[in-house]
Amino acid sequence: MSVESPLDPSVVRWSVPPEERGGRPVLLLLHGYGSDEHDLFGLVPYLPEAFVIASLRAPLSPPWPMPGASWYPIEGLDGRDPDAVTRAAEAVLAWIHDAVGDAPVGLLGFSQGGAVALQTLRADPDAVQFAVVLAGYAAGGELPGDAVLGERRPPVFWGRGAADDVIPTPLVDATSQWLPAHSDLRGRVYPGLTHSISQDELDDVRAFLDERLADRAGTDAS
Template sequence: MSEIAPLDPSAVLWSAEPAERSDRPVLVVLHGYGADEADLFALAVHLPPEFVVAAVRAPLTPPFPAPGFSWYPIEGLNGRDSADVTAAAERLIEWVDASTDAATVGLLGFSQGGAVSLQALRVSPERFAFAVNLSGYASPGELPGDAALAERRPPVFWGRGTHDDVIPGALVDHTIDWLPRHCDLSGRVYPGLTHGVSGPELDDVRGFLGRRLADAAGSSAGAERVPPAEEERAPQHPLG
């Protein structure tokens, strides 16, 4: 297991000043391997403005010559160790607890960030309202919070591309099996998409987040509905 440092509170990009965050839901975004907090923060203008977006920087520096930062090591024989993913999720939860008292906190992660987002749901099932997992995966192994997560079944959106060759197939297969048993899963596989985020995927994410705002308000009224062709439920073919 690797040593995962605490998140740097000075390396966070917020979409709103402190005085403008009161009584608003917070969406914490987690970048992928080799990127930084500015990467996904660029998506903020395309997401529902009701959310306060907080883009955090991962705590590790990948080996040279990789740029940016990482949440956990993927190099070597123990790359993608589930214990490291859990340690990264625990550091994320520490930062969230210290940085916001928002009633609704959701997670949106890409690749490594998506894996950490799901792991944070597992470590602390009551802490987060939902998660968006873009081109990521569910880490193998069991955690103490898995039973509580399966009971609570928070909403999770999982999007990935048919031409994504970055995430190993065994992890994709595991995620296909694991997510529907623990979450209220929706998502889509995007034809031709590699390891990235497409316009149609961003449209689906925006619709998913709109429904989470309705959940927080205690009503489905006003939520933007994604057409059935653009969001497939987990048991159907597109996620498999």
């Protein structure tokens, strides 16, 4: 991809300095609406150290007085435009091309960031190996990569709270149908959890990421 990414490289938070990144898989963290690159970076101690972790800041500013940044506009709970989600995914893909190159990449996103993580996988299945979607959803519409995903079934973890009332029910229902047809889905609904992340969910995410590292080790050994 030759398009310049609108994501600001100067605000990316990395888990390790440049000299320690070579030859290691990269995990990108995509925050939720009204947050920034500092939010999900707090998860780093709970994630496998084998990954180089980069936490990105979304390119848009939500309407005042909402703080932080956003990946795409939200006009009311039902105003999530799939085309806007795709534009955010294209910005992430351009950043991957510029900053990561050929290193294996996985995505972990919360809420808006989870939707962008899935959309990035859909937009370019060759650029992303797996996705972790926390309290997120699959945007509607069709993308060129959907047919590829239906054949490859890349690993996806989808976690959400049973008491989460932020993501509209129709989007949750549509995601429940879309993901099994386009991924090797690992998912769990957490009783009592609202629009947030629990320790049980972090434990499941860690296990999922450890599996991805084991898959990589098996591929390298073969």
